[in-house]
Amino acid sequence: MQVCAAPPFASNHAMSCDARWRPHDLLRLHRLPPFDGEPAWVRGSFERAPYAVVRRAPAADGFVAVGLRGAERSQRYGTWVHLDDIETAVPPEALAQRSPLAERAALPAFAALVALQRDIAGTLVGFVWGPAGSTGFELATQAPTVTFSSDLDLLIRAPEKLSHHAALQLLNYLQAIAQRASIRVDAQLETPAGGIALAEWAAGKARVMVRHARGPQLIADPWAPAHGDA
Numbered sequence: 001m002q003v004c005a006a007p008p009f010a011s012n013h014a015m016s017c018d019a020r021w022r023p024h025d026l027l028r029l030h031r032l033p034p035f036d037g038e039p040a041w042v043r044g045s046f047e048r049a050p051y052a053v054v055r056r057a058p059a060a061d062g063f064v065a066v067g068l069r070g071a072e073r074s075q076r077y078g079t080w081v082h083l084d085d086i087e088t089a090v091p092p093e094a095l096a097q098r099s100p101l102a103e104r105a106a107l108p109a110f111a112a113l114v115a116l117q118r119d120i121a122g123t124l125v126g127f128v129w130g131p132a133g134s135t136g137f138e139l140a141t142q143a144p145t146v147t148f149s150s151d152l153d154l155l156i157r158a159p160e161k162l163s164h165h166a167a168l169q170l171l172n173y174l175q176a177i178a179q180r181a182s183i184r185v186d187a188q189l190e191t192p193a194g195g196i197a198l199a200e201w202a203a204g205k206a207r208v209m210v211r212h213a214r215g216p217q218l219i220a221d222p223w224a225p226a227h228g229d230a
Helices: 041-048 108-118 131-141 165-180 198-204
Strands: 025-030 051-054 064-068 077-080 086-090 129-132 152-157 185-191 194-197 209-211 218-219
Touching: 025 129, 025 131, 041 064, 051 131, 051 198, 108 165, 129 131, 129 218, 131 152, 152 165, 165 185, 165 198, 185 198, 194 209, 198 209
Parallel strands: 152 185
Antiparallel strands: 025 051, 025 086, 051 064, 064 077, 129 152, 185 194, 209 218
C-alpha cells in the first residue's frame, strides 16, 4: 500500500486474521468510515465502486484489513473496516469464469483470461484459481479498471505442496498464454504459509519470499506445518 490509515484499535489488540476473509477477496461494503488524513481520491473511488480488497495485515477482533484502489496505479490506500460493514465477499475463484462487458473484452488482460477459460485441457485445470488485481476488480464491480497495459494477476490456491517441476510446467503454460496476448501474467500461489510468486517457486530457489500478515518472510518450504496460517 502506498498510504495506510492508523488502525481503529490499539496496536496490541491486532492479534488475529479472521479466517472468513482471505487475502485478495473483494468485499462489497455498506459504508467506509472516514479516516484522518485519507487521500482526496478515496471518497470518489468508493462511491464509484464500494469494494475493498482484503490485505495481509493483523486486525483486532471485529475488524478486517483492506485496501482501496483509485483510478491511478499509484492510488492505493490501506485501512481497516468493521465486519458489520461487509455486505458480501467475492473470492478470486468466483470470478474465474466471469466475462467482462462486451466493449471491454478486447483488452489484452481479458483476452488472456478468455484463453484460460476456454482451454479445458490446459495445465491450470485441476487448480482452484481466479483473477485478482485490476482484472478481478473490474469483473466484480463492472467499474472500468483494466487498461491496455494491465497485467493479468492470478491467484492459484495451493493447499498441497506443488513440486518445482509442476510449478515450472504451470509457469511455462501461463507465459505462453501471456505471450500470445502480448501481456504479462503474474501468478501467485496461496500456500499455508502465505502467498508466494509462482515464478520464484518454479525457479527452485533454496528459500522463497512469502507474503504473510506479519510481513514478508524468507522460508524454504511454504507447506511446512510449523509456519502456521497466513
